[in-house]
Amino acid sequence: MMHITKIKTLWRGNTVSVNEYEIKKGILSGGLRIVYGESYMDISWQDLSAIDIQSRGRPMKDKFGSNKIYHLIDFEWKPKGSNKQNNLFE
Numbered sequence: 001m002m003h004i005t006k007i008k009t010l011w012r013g014n015t016v017s018v019n020e021y022e023i024k025k026g027i028l029s030g031g032l033r034i035v036y037g038e039s040y041m042d043i044s045w046q047d048l049s050a051i052d053i054q055s056r057g058r059p060m061k062d063k064f065g066s067n068k069i070y071h072l073i074d075f076e077w078k079p080k081g082s083n084k085q086n087n088l089f090e
Helices: 022-029 044-051
Strands: 003-004 017-019 031-036 039-044 058-061 069-076
Touching: 003 022, 017 022, 017 031, 022 031, 022 044, 022 069, 031 044, 039 044
Parallel strands: 003 031
Antiparallel strands: 017 069, 031 039, 058 069
């Protein structure tokens, strides 16, 4: 079963940013489904595990722990389907 993460914002209309923790959960779960509004896109665990998070990710300070740093990974938004069609959340 793929790990599902919901995104609230599209950057520049075609980019989604995903926290490195979600990437790691996706690897362990066999893939990642990114949901934005009524659309989604899937990324395989193989593609996720090939990402070098330290070099590709944007470092961000954790707002809950001032000493913690996490990385955001950007993906081009290429939706493959609609949640309404597949009734994913019913």
